[in-house]
Amino acid sequence: xxxxxxxxxxxxxxxxxxxxxxxxxxxxxxxxxxxxxxxxxxxxxxxxxxxxxxxxxxxxxxxxxxxxxxxxxxxxxxxxxxxxxxxxxxxxxxxxxxxxxxxxxxxxxxxxxxxxxxxxxxxxxxxxxxxxxxxxxxxxxxxxxxxxxxxxxxxxxxxxxxxxxxxxxxxxxxxxxxxxxxxxxxxxxxxxxxxxxxxxxxxxxxxxxxxxxxxxxxxxxxxxxxxxxxxxxxxxxxxxxxxxxxxxxxxxxxxxxxxxxxxxxxxxxxxxxxxxxxxxxxxxxxxxxxxxxxxxxxxxxxxxxxxxxxxxxxxxxxxxxxxxxxxxxxxxxxxxxxxxxxxxxxxxxxxxxxxxxxxxxxxxxxxxxxxxxxxxxxxxxxxxxxxxxxxxxxxxxxxxxxxxxxxxxxxxxxxxxxxxxxxxxxxxxxxxxxxxxxxxxxxxxxxxxxxxxxxxxxxxxxxxxxxxxxxxxxxxxxxxxxxxxxxxxxxxxxxxxxxxxxxxxxxxxxxxxxxxxxxxxxxxxxxxxxxxxxxxxxxxxxxxxxxxxxxxxxxxxxxxxxxxxxxxxxxxxxxxxxxxxxxxxxxxxxxxxxxxxxxxxxxxxxxxxxxxxxxxxxxxxxxxxxxxxxxxxxxxxxxxxxxxxxxxxxxxxxxxxxxxxxxxxxxxxxxxxxxxxxxxxxxxxxxxxxxxxxxxxxxxxxxxxxxxxxxxxxxxxxxxxxxxxxxxxxxxxxxxxxxxxxxxxxxxxxxxxxxxxxxxxxxxxxxxxxxxxxxxxxxxxxxxxxxxxxxxxxxxxxxxxxxxxxxxxxxxxxxxxxxxxxxxxxxxxxxxxxxxxxxxxxxxxxxxxxxxxxxxxxxxxxxxxxxxxxxxxxxxxx
Numbered sequence: 001x002x003x004x005x006x007x008x009x010x011x012x013x014x015x016x017x018x019x020x021x022x023x024x025x026x027x028x029x030x031x032x033x034x035x036x037x038x039x040x041x042x043x044x045x046x047x048x049x050x051x052x053x054x055x056x057x058x059x060x061x062x063x064x065x066x067x068x069x070x071x072x073x074x075x076x077x078x079x080x081x082x083x084x085x086x087x088x089x090x091x092x093x094x095x096x097x098x099x100x101x102x103x104x105x106x107x108x109x110x111x112x113x114x115x116x117x118x119x120x121x122x123x124x125x126x127x128x129x130x131x132x133x134x135x136x137x138x139x140x141x142x143x144x145x146x147x148x149x150x151x152x153x154x155x156x157x158x159x160x161x162x163x164x165x166x167x168x169x170x171x172x173x174x175x176x177x178x179x180x181x182x183x184x185x186x187x188x189x190x191x192x193x194x195x196x197x198x199x200x201x202x203x204x205x206x207x208x209x210x211x212x213x214x215x216x217x218x219x220x221x222x223x224x225x226x227x228x229x230x231x232x233x234x235x236x237x238x239x240x241x242x243x244x245x246x247x248x249x250x251x252x253x254x255x256x257x258x259x260x261x262x263x264x265x266x267x268x269x270x271x272x273x274x275x276x277x278x279x280x281x282x283x284x285x286x287x288x289x290x291x292x293x294x295x296x297x298x299x300x301x302x303x304x305x306x307x308x309x310x311x312x313x314x315x316x317x318x319x320x321x322x323x324x325x326x327x328x329x330x331x332x333x334x335x336x337x338x339x340x341x342x343x344x345x346x347x348x349x350x351x352x353x354x355x356x357x358x359x360x361x362x363x364x365x366x367x368x369x370x371x372x373x374x375x376x377x378x379x380x381x382x383x384x385x386x387x388x389x390x391x392x393x394x395x396x397x398x399x400x401x402x403x404x405x406x407x408x409x410x411x412x413x414x415x416x417x418x419x420x421x422x423x424x425x426x427x428x429x430x431x432x433x434x435x436x437x438x439x440x441x442x443x444x445x446x447x448x449x450x451x452x453x454x455x456x457x458x459x460x461x462x463x464x465x466x467x468x469x470x471x472x473x474x475x476x477x478x479x480x481x482x483x484x485x486x487x488x489x490x491x492x493x494x495x496x497x498x499x500x501x502x503x504x505x506x507x508x509x510x511x512x513x514x515x516x517x518x519x520x521x522x523x524x525x526x527x528x529x530x531x532x533x534x535x536x537x538x539x540x541x542x543x544x545x546x547x548x549x550x551x552x553x554x555x556x557x558x559x560x561x562x563x564x565x566x567x568x569x570x571x572x573x574x575x576x577x578x579x580x581x582x583x584x585x586x587x588x589x590x591x592x593x594x595x596x597x598x599x600x601x602x603x604x605x606x607x608x609x610x611x612x613x614x615x616x617x618x619x620x621x622x623x624x625x626x627x628x629x630x631x632x633x634x635x636x637x638x639x640x641x642x643x644x645x646x647x648x649x650x651x652x653x654x655x656x657x658x659x660x661x662x663x664x665x666x667x668x669x670x671x672x673x674x675x676x677x678x679x680x681x682x683x684x685x686x687x688x689x690x691x692x693x694x695x696x697x698x699x700x701x702x703x704x705x706x707x708x709x710x711x712x713x714x715x716x717x718x719x720x721x722x723x724x725x726x727x728x729x730x731x732x733x734x735x736x737x738x739x740x741x742x743x744x745x746x747x748x749x750x751x752x753x754x755x756x757x758x759x760x761x762x763x764x765x766x767x768x769x770x771x772x773x774x775x776x777x778x779x780x781x782x783x784x785x786x787x788x789x790x791x792x793x794x795x796x797x798x799x800x801x802x803x804x805x806x807x808x809x810x811x812x813x814x815x816x817x818x819x820x821x822x823x824x825x826x827x828x829x830x831x832x833x834x835x836x837x838x839x840x841x842x843x844x845x846x847x848x849x850x851x852x853x854x855x856x857x858x859x860x861x862x863x864x865x866x867x868x869x870x871x872x873x874x875x876x877x878x
Contacts, residue, residue, distance in 0.1 A: 011063075018063045022108035025052040027421055029075075029101050033094050034424050043083065050079040051196065056104060067120055068104050074127035075100050081131050091432065093130045098425065100127060161250050164198045164210075168247045171195075175240050178233035188231055192218065198246075209262045210246070216269035217242050223273045242269060311411060315695070318401075318408035325401040328394040332387065339383055346376045409695060410448075416494040416503075417445035419458040423465060427490065430469045437476055437487045438469060444494035449501055453595055456575060457503065460568040464505045464591055465490060467565065472509035472589055482586060484508065497594075506590040512583040514540060524549070526837050526857075534766050541581040542764075545569035545808070546837050569808065578810050604713075606689035606721065607672070610659035613721040614685075615694055615713055616672060620726040622680065624688065627669040641671070641682060648673055650682045656732050657708055661686075674726055681733050696723065704820065705812065707793040708732055727811075731790050735797075755781045755877045757798065758870070761791035761817065762806040762835075771804060771835070771866070778867055779877030788812030792820055800830055801874045807836040807847065815850045822851030831873040835866070 032049045036042050053076040060068035075097060081087045089097070100123055171194050174187050183191070199214035220238055224231055233240050242265050249262055353369060424440050431438040449457075473488040480486060490507045518532050521543050532540075543549055545565045572579055575595055583589040604615040605624065623643070631641050632650065639650040650671065654661035672683040694713040699706065710725035758780045762768045772782045783798065785791035787809040795803065803821065807814035814834055821827045833854040834847040844855045854869050 014063050018059050018065070019108045021059045022056055022068075022104060025056050026101050026105050028052040030098070030421075030425055033089075033097055033101075034428055036089060037091065037094060037428070046079055046083040047193070047197075050076055050083060053079060065107065068107055070124055071100050071104055071120065071127070074124050074131070077131045078127055087130065087132075089130075096123070096126045096130060098429075099123060164202070164250050165247070167194050167198055168243065168250065171243055172247070175233055175235075175243065179235060182230050183233050188221070188225070191233075192221065195221075209266075210250075213242065213246055213262050213266045213269075216266040217246075219273055220269045238269065238272065314408050315412060318405040321401040322405045325394075325398045328390070328397060332390055332394055335383075335387055335390070339380070339387065342376075342380055342383065346373075346380060349373055349376060405695070412451055413448040414451045414454050415445060416447040416449050416454070417442075419454050419461065420445065420492065423461070423492070426462070427465065427469065430466065431473075434469065435475065436469070436473050438473055439487050439489050440465075441489060441491045442493075443491065447494040447496065447501070449494070453501065453575060456571060457593070457595070460571045460593070461492070461503070461505065463565065463568050465492075468505065468507045468509065468589070472507045472511070474510050501593075501595040503593045503595070504590060505593075506588060508588040511585045511588050512541065512544075513585050517541070517543065520549070531766060531770060535764075536766075537583075538581065539764055539766060541583060542808075543837070544581070545579065604692055604694050604723065605672070606692050606694075606715070607653075607670070607685040608687045608689060609653045609657060609685050610661055611686075612659070613689060613715060613719065614653075614657075615692070615721050615723045616674075617723065617726065618691065620674060622673045622675060625671040625673065625682070627671055628667070629669065632669070643673065646680070648680055648682045650684055651733055651736065653683045653685050656683070656729060656736060675730060679730070679734070681730065683729075683733075694721075694723075705789050705792050707796070728789060728793065731786060732793065735794070755779050756801040756874055757781050757783070758802045758804060759783050759785060759791065759795060759798075759800045760804045761785040761788060761809070761814070762804075763787050763809040764806070767806070774866060775870070778870075780870070781877075788814060788817030791817055795821070795827060795830075802831050802833065802870060804833045804835055804870075805852075807834060807838060807843070815846060818847070818850040818852050833869060833873060 029049060029052045032045050032052065036045050036049070039045060053072050057069055057072035057076060060066070060072060078087070078089070078093070078097065082089050087093075103120060103123060171191060174183065174191055177183075178187065195214050195218055199211050199218075202208070202210035202214065217239060220242070221231060224239075231239070235241075245261065245265055349369075349372065353373060356366060356369060420442050423442070427438055427440040468490050473490075474482070474484075476486045479488065485508075488508055490505070493502075493504045493506075495502050514537060517540055521527055521532055521540070522529060526543065526546070526549075527535075545568065549565075569579060572593055572595070577593060577595040580592040580594065581589070603618040605618055605621060606613055606615055608614075625641075625643075627641055632639050633641065635647070640647045641650060642648070652661060653672075670685050670688050672685060673680060674683065675681055692715075694715075696711045697713060698711055699709075706722075708725055708729045709722045710728070711723045713721050713723060715721050758775055760768055760771045760775070760782055761784075762771070763786055768784050768786075772784060775782050783794060783800075785794045788805070789812040791803070791805065792812065805814040805817055809817075812820075814836070818832050818834070821830065821832060828851075831853045832851065833856060834852045835856045836843065836847070837857065839857045847855045854873060856865060856869055
């Protein structure tokens with residue numbers, strides 16, 4: 001297709017590029033306007049804003065989106081006026097500019113239609129009002145169109161000339177300094193910016209010849225630098241002579257009229273780039289030529305879209321390439337064994353030769369044997385050289401595959417800032433609407449996050465920030481009474497902690513009044529007084545995440561009444577994450593989200609258990625030890641060792657994982673110490689393999705949850721290794737050490753004289769104990785599990801008559817737990833009762849649809865409802 005028939009306005013690819021460019025410059029405009037409000041020195045910021053608006057205008061004109069051209073042009077006018085100190089951008093003016101950014105972004109994404117035309121026209125009029133100052137009348141649409149079509153407003157041209165001459169003096173200073181020396185990078189950058197400023201002002205004033213000349217000069221500079229890696233700014237250079245000619249023309253009163261001299265210079269500059277090298281006719285004064293090498297400028301970087309599924313396959317293949325590259329090393333090692341055996345054969349031949357020399361051996365046999373020795377030595381020399389080459393190849397291919405694997409893994413990771421770019425704008429708008437002064441601080445914007453998690457956490461963070469603005473931050477007068485800074489602070493911090501992604505959101509507002517929270521829980525009949533008094537602060541704060549729960553009586557558009565926090569809780573649970581909340585009255589609140597790092601590289605300790613390799617995430621290990629048998633002591637039939645004065649119970653990892661243990665030949669005992677805030681245990685493994693950076697591969701969901709295992713990885717020898725789920729293993733150890741698991745196995749074979757067996761699954765220790773005591777007081781035998789995942793593991797170890805489960809639990813919630821039970825042939829007939837704080841009809845329907853046989857609220861603990869429901873399902877305990 002020829003250039004004459006190509007129309008970028010009809011090219012979908014160009015519109016896609018236009019959308020990407022608008023998105024990029026809209027971010028720059030947004031951050032610039034927000035910075036503008038916070039800074040006193042705004043000259044640099046205004047320059048950045050003007051360029052972004054100018055770039056959007058040019059791109060929109062290229063693809064024929066005229067409405068964006070008009071809005072961006074009006075925005076650019078405002079920024080130019082602000083740069084010249086003709087106007088001040090007040091908060092209300094910035095509001096209009098921010099709405100302009102939103103409108104441009106919406107149009108670029110195809111979300112605007114003809115019904116919004118009136119709003120767009122009003123927006124442009126508001127921008128014109130800002131440009132000329134609020135004391136002037138708004139310019140009518142017809143007047144604005146007329147001015148813009150002619151482009152010959154005398155006052156604008158005069159102002160352009162005046163400003164441009166000042167800028168050209170700055171350019172002249174640069175040229176004077178570079179007469180005998182090459183310009184520095186800073187000088188070239190300053191020169192480019194000055195030319196761009198003149199071009200933008202000329203376009204605003206309708207002086208198109210200057211726009212064309214500035215464009216030609218800019219292209220000439222880029223062309224010269226790309227060819228010779230330097231820029232010639234001597235007095236007889238193309239660029240210097242063109243700028244001097246521009247200076248002379250700007251001092252003329254006829255700059256806005258046709259100027260053949262400027263047109264000729266522009267054409268000559270462009271010819272020197274696009275055709276054979278020629279010199280610039282600067283006066284149209286001289287006709288000398290200069291030799292400029294012709295070369296193609298470097299192509300810009302391009303981006304492509306790739307599906308997540310295909311990216312995951314690339315990650316897997318890159319991991320396999322690392323595994324395959326490791327084979328070379330093992331082959332080299334095997335060849336070294338062969339080389340040693342060859343040397344042994346040659347030594348044997350040498351000994352035999354010595355023996356033959358001592359005996360009367362025929363001469364032809366001696367010669368034949370010598371030839372064999374020579375061939376053997378040649379073979380050894382050849383093998384040695386090839387092994388050296390193979391060893392070099394091993395290093396190269398291993399390094400290459402590891403770099404490839406690392407690069408592919410990095411493609412799944414994105415900086416945390418990708419989901420935070422809109423938060424500053426939101427905080428600014430909401431705080432102004434509420435009359436509050438709030439600063440947003442974001443720490444750890446470069447923290448790498450899996451792109452799938454990144455897309456899911458934006459909404460929860462949005463809810464938490466809005467809730468903090470509306471509920472948490474006090475009004476300025478109240479903060480002053482409490483001796484606080486009038487500007488409140490909301491801080492978001494992202495980091496990697498203990499092999500997980502940690503995101504904390506905190507503020508310095510009013511915090512949570514625990515007494516008021518207890519009263520709200522009691523008033524809503526979510527629990528009785530006795531249980532409320534026994535709950536810890538963290539357990540009390542968990543009530544904030546229940547649907548519809550709030551400590552406020554009024555509903556606002558900003559945060560609603562508890563709706564946002566319920567969404568946060570549900571989303572974090574879907575990602576198998578946790579929420580930790582802490583608060584001090586009048587000192588703010590801190591909410592920490594702990595999320596997994598799927599398909600990321602984690603540092604792990606590889607060990608052998610039952611002859612197989614397993615990986616323990618290094619961040620979850622307290623310490624590792626090599627013990628002697630004399631270090632082990634026995635108390636009440638249980639083994640332990642002493643660490644810093646603390647008794648650490650020992651248990652075989654093979655017993656926890658229920659795998660066959662191999663005999664231990666070494667005299668040392670290899671122990672991994674791990675635990676939670678309450679207990680610590682020593683896991684005995686067969687041997688330590690070493691530390692490794694491993695890529696985490698999520699197991700196929702069709703396998704279900706495998707007890708004590710979180711994921712898998714591929715080792716360098718090609719064998720898979722399971723990654724231990726530390727929390728799950730700790731729970732398994734507690735069951736094993738208490739004897740419950742053994743008791744369950746024996747109970748499963750008893751005849752029916754025992755009391756009925758109930759499994760209670762709840763993440764709250766208080767709720768678990770209350771249910772257990774209540775059931776045991778009526779004769780039932782009760783086992784406990786801390787969440788759905790633990791419940792799924794526990795149900796395999798005994799025969800239960802009833803399972804009672806909560807809904808909101810980490811790792812695996814109650815709905816998922818019930819669905820897994822009802823989809824399993826072995827457990828589907830076990831009655832399941834859901835006991836939850838959630839009492840909405842849709843929550844009940846969700847529980848019953850999952851397969852639950854009964855749904856009860858936790859507020860029923862104070863009466864006989866729970867026991868009556870249990871009796872209805874399975875009868876009396878005996």
